[in-house]
Amino acid sequence: MALKGKDLLSLQELSQEDMELVLSTARSLKEILSRPIKKVPTLRGKVICTLFYEPSTRTRTSFELAAKYMSADTVSISASTSSVQKGETLADTARNLAMMGIDLVIMRHSVSGSCHFLSQILDIPVINAGDGMHEHPTQGLLDIFTILDYKPGIKGLKVAILGDIAHSRVARSNIFGLTKMGAEVAVSGPSTLLPPEIEALGVKAFCRPEEAIEGADVVYVLRLQLERQSNSLFPSKREYQDFFGLDHDLLSHAKEDAIIMHPGPMNRGVEIATDIADSPRSVILDQVTNGVAVRMAVLYLILGGRE
Amino acid sequence: MANNLLIKGGRVIDPAAKIDERMDLLIEEGRITKLAENITAADDVEVIDASEKIVMPGLIDMHTHLREPGYEYKEDIRSGTRAAAMGGFTAVACMPNTNPPCDNDSVVFNILEIAEKCACVRVYPIGSVTKERAGINLSEMGEMKRAGAVAFSDDGSPVSTAEVLRCALEYLKSFDAVLIDHPEDTSLSQNGQMNYGLISTMLGLKGIPRESEEIAVARDILVANLTQGKLHLAHISTKGSVSLVKQAKSKGINVTCEVTPHHLVLTDEAVRQTGYSTNTKINPPLRTEEDVESLRRALADGTIDVIATDHAPHHIDDKWVEYDYAAFGISGLETAVPLIIDKLVLPGIIDWMRMAETMSLNPARILGVPGGTLQEGSVADITIIDPKRERAVDPRTFESKGQNTPFTGWRLTGTPYATIVGGKTVMLDGRLL
Numbered sequence: 188m189a190l191k192g193k194d195l196l197s198l199q200e201l202s203q204e205d206m207e208l209v210l211s212t213a214r215s216l217k218e219i220l221s222r223p224i225k226k227v228p229t230l231r232g233k234v235i236c237t238l239f240y241e242p243s244t245r246t247r248t249s250f251e252l253a254a255k256y257m258s259a260d261t262v263s264i265s266a267s268t269s270s271v272q273k274g275e276t277l278a279d280t281a282r283n284l285a286m287m288g289i290d291l292v293i294m295r296h297s298v299s300g301s302c303h304f305l306s307q308i309l310d311i312p313v314i315n316a317g318d319g320m321h322e323h324p325t326q327g328l329l330d331i332f333t334i335l336d337y338k339p340g341i342k343g344l345k346v347a348i349l350g351d352i353a354h355s356r357v358a359r360s361n362i363f364g365l366t367k368m369g370a371e372v373a374v375s376g377p378s379t380l381l382p383p384e385i386e387a388l389g390v391k392a393f394c395r396p397e398e399a400i401e402g403a404d405v406v407y408v409l410r411l412q413l414e415r416q417s418n419s420l421f422p423s424k425r426e427y428q429d430f431f432g433l434d435h436d437l438l439s440h441a442k443e444d445a446i447i448m449h450p451g452p453m454n455r456g457v458e459i460a461t462d463i464a465d466s467p468r469s470v471i472l473d474q475v476t477n478g479v480a481v482r483m484a485v486l487y488l489i490l491g492g493r494e
Numbered sequence: 495m496a497n498n499l500l501i502k503g504g505r506v507i508d509p510a511a512k513i514d515e516r517m518d519l520l521i522e523e524g525r526i527t528k529l530a531e532n533i534t535a536a537d538d539v540e541v542i543d544a545s546e547k548i549v550m551p552g553l554i555d556m557h558t559h560l561r562e563p564g565y566e567y568k569e570d571i572r573s574g575t576r577a578a579a580m581g582g583f584t585a586v587a588c589m590p591n592t593n594p595p596c597d598n599d600s601v602v603f604n605i606l607e608i609a610e611k612c613a614c615v616r617v618y619p620i621g622s623v624t625k626e627r628a629g630i631n632l633s634e635m636g637e638m639k640r641a642g643a644v645a646f647s648d649d650g651s652p653v654s655t656a657e658v659l660r661c662a663l664e665y666l667k668s669f670d671a672v673l674i675d676h677p678e679d680t681s682l683s684q685n686g687q688m689n690y691g692l693i694s695t696m697l698g699l700k701g702i703p704r705e706s707e708e709i710a711v712a713r714d715i716l717v718a719n720l721t722q723g724k725l726h727l728a729h730i731s732t733k734g735s736v737s738l739v740k741q742a743k744s745k746g747i748n749v750t751c752e753v754t755p756h757h758l759v760l761t762d763e764a765v766r767q768t769g770y771s772t773n774t775k776i777n778p779p780l781r782t783e784e785d786v787e788s789l790r791r792a793l794a795d796g797t798i799d800v801i802a803t804d805h806a807p808h809h810i811d812d813k814w815v816e817y818d819y820a821a822f823g824i825s826g827l828e829t830a831v832p833l834i835i836d837k838l839v840l841p842g843i844i845d846w847m848r849m850a851e852t853m854s855l856n857p858a859r860i861l862g863v864p865g866g867t868l869q870e871g872s873v874a875d876i877t878i879i880d881p882k883r884e885r886a887v888d889p890r891t892f893e894s895k896g897q898n899t900p901f902t903g904w905r906l907t908g909t910p911y912a913t914i915v916g917g918k919t920v921m922l923d924g925r926l927l
Contacts, residue, residue, distance in 0.1 A: 199696065298817055298818040298819065300698075300817040304817070322698070359698060383690055385695055
């Protein structure tokens with residue numbers, strides 16, 4: 188298998204073929220989630236470690252459940268309750284964990300490139316669960332998987348990604364993944380939140396959201412990452428909501444059957460109005476379920492199968 | 495004491511006298527006493543066969559971080575000057591961002607005293623412009639100059655404000671010393687990790703716009719014009735900075751500038767290609783192809799006066815960490831000459847004469863130190879280069895304590911063959927003597 192024993196660090200570095208392999212594997216594994224007994228022996232005897240230097244609800248739980256549903260054992264380390272607090276370096280933490288016999292590390296870290304660094308330290312596979320402002324590849328994969336639940340294909344699909352593009356690893360993984368599969372991607376936010384030369388990645392950039400959203404099949408709203416921002420990127424959450432938040436007026440520019448997505452956690456009433464988040468067009472909770480299936484597929488493809 | 499030395503049969507490059515000829519050099523009592531064809535010498539004179547080699551005045555690195563006092567775990571005066579000798583440099587000017595900073599004459603004396611004991615090349619301390627490099631009060635630059643400081647800089651940081659810069663440039667007129675500024679508008683570069691552009695967008699690293707340098711270059715040039723002081727701009731890295739300097743020079747403003755070898759050969763693509771190797775993390779950051787092209791042209795046409803290494807050695811503990819947490823800098827003394835020869839001289843972008851001007855004559859003139867020439871009577875600081883010898887960069891063989899180089903494994907043609915300081919051979923054929 189193409190992914191066996193490999194790292195998953197970014198969608199930029201993942202081929203379209205491998206992306207499709209993950210998606211089709213996830214499609215067949217998703218069925219396990221609806222069984223009364225959610226357990227298959229596929230990864231029995233494998234030990235998976237989640238190493239999180241940043242808070243997480245969805246991603247961490249999703250990876251751990253994906254591992255458990257396939258009978259892998261999991262250990263989880265949080266920076267906030269580990270020897271990281273005593274000043275241990277990432278390199279030392281990682282090497283110590285590896286010495287205990289784990290088979291794969293899933294890491295989230297606030298610094299871009301940390302998973303690349305980790306992969307240079309360890310011989311075992313590394314999965315990036317979000318590194319700084321760089322990428323969150325399994326999020327990109329589960330988003331594409333979710334779009335395919337509602338749309339016949341990705342090629343030619345119009346996807347508008349709204350919000351804090353500059354600080355978003357979700358935006359980058361979606362941009363790399365979606366453009367690789369042939370979608371027409373538009374990104375939009377106040378220009379202070381658009382990174383330089385973003386159009387060179389094959390997307391169109393707009394500083395007025397209604398232009399980006401015009402005729403969109405998918406409207407993807409990003410979380411406003413208040414923790415990553417400096418002071419002068421926008422004046423207030425109130426003004427942000429007023430001009431850039433997704434409300435009914437803005438949504439009216441999209442296609443009638445456009446779906447609404449968000450990676451969570453949401454700032455309700457800031458980047459997305461509550462009634463839109465909870466509307467029938469919102470597939471935000473489907474993304475969460477699909478996240479488990481996609482992560483099962485990734486773990487299976489990297490760790491599973493015969494030796 | 496047979497302090498006499500004959501360098502035979504080399505291609506002698508003297509940028510001060512514009513000589514490029516095959517000649518012999520006789521050195522007696524630390525000075526060059528004869529420059530002529532076919533010198534025959536007494537039996538007790540040590541002879542270096544320099545046929546097939548280039549002989550030029552000793553290279554002077556006017557931008558080195560020796561780290562002592564305070565950061566001896568990264569580098570010290572002994573290891574840093576050994577690295578310099580290996581790299582073909584006969585002198586280094588060391589920046590004052592030590593701990594304590596070199597902001598008064600006692601630190602200058604201390605550095606010179608240590609250098610006297612254990613340095614194998616000349617060490618020229620650079621004093622800080624402001625006390626504690628804090629950017630508020632001028633440091634005692636007169637006393638530091640008297641103690642042996644050759645220039646003044648708050649390097650590591652820019653001179654804080656236009657007013658502090660104005661006062662420093664005015665005040666230094668009494669002491670005839672150059673002020674070296676590190677041009678950076680830190681409000682634009684704050685928390686930046688690499689060049690601002692497509693690659694920083696792809697990698698999700700905070701960008702440092704070219705304009706953070708160019709705003710400071712423009713400010714510095716304007717204040718130099720206001721004061722008619724003597725200003726040198728450290729490590730310029732952008733096309734925009736080149737054009738500002740060019741414009742300033744055409745107006746007759748007294749400004750000089752330098753470029754590093756790494757800014758002449760690498761672009762921000764290196765950060766991506768190395769998978770975020772922290773050895774690509776440097777301030778100013780590696781820029782783009784367009785900037786590299788412009789810097790190369792400016793070096794050739796005289797807009798850029800000096801090649802300086804900005805040798806910034808770091809301990810592995812300061813580099814083997816996440817990108818944002820890593821220290822800025824490249825250990826550059828032992829790769830500078832091979833890089834310049836392989837990437838600039840041999841491809842014909844600059845010639846040997848220009849290399850000698852920018853790495854020896856111009857630094858000597860800007861700092862007001864001896865060297866830069868091989869004329870009879872001048873101090874015998876000499877660098878001999880083997881232009882054909884190819885070597886692979888291997889940081890494990892560095893004399894510097896800093897193994898932080900992005901050039902590991904690069905095969906480069908052109909190697910320092912001998913480093914001669916005051917008539918004494920301190921390095922010969924890759925070995926320190």
